[in-house]
Amino acid sequence: NAGVTQTPKFQVLKTGQSMTLQCAQDMNHEYMSWYRQDPGMGLRLIHYSVGAGITDQGEVPNGYNVSRSTTEDFPLRLLSAAPSQTSVYFCASSYSARRNNSPLHFGNGTRLTVT
């Protein structure tokens, strides 16, 4: 049971490049989300999904797109990378968005640097 798997672990981009951060979970979780973690800022929610075909914006969605075509996968797309998007990105999932005690399971992160 792999849990939440994120790829790649590290990535360096030049300003203006685009890329997709991959996230997959094998726990049949309904809810999936993307966070970024910056020093002094904590974890901030980018986008989330409560099921296949359903996505919504979080706290800091600008510059990012998501889609949820399957239960397992929730990729995060950077459309035109900017230095301000240098961060550590975490994907997290939980069994249900409708159960308040459903804990979040996190992947081990993708460390992105934009030069």
Place this chain on the structure above:
Amino acid sequence: QKEVEQDPGPLSVPEGAIVSLNCTYSNSAFQYFMWYRQYSRKGPELLMYTYSSGNKEDGRFTAQVDKSSKYISLFIRDSQPSDSATYLCAMSAGFDRGSTLGRLYFGRGTQLTVWP
């Protein structure tokens, strides 16, 4: 003002010490409170979960919630070097209160080092 405030530390204690980690919050609708532990270069993992006010104990860890003061705490007894990590508090108003589904508000995290 951020929804959740947490002193980032760092906090450095000797092995065996009692550690106290704290968060304050401003939203009185929060009623689900969590502590996550994050080791270096890893994702956060859920450590403790409490609902509403009161205490919860799990081994060496005790979580306390005081909703009247909007203050939550995590106590670690007999701290070990393996407890060295960043501890993040998190909280939500919950689905029933009409909040954004699954929306957790995180503190910035407190970095803890337990030295032998």
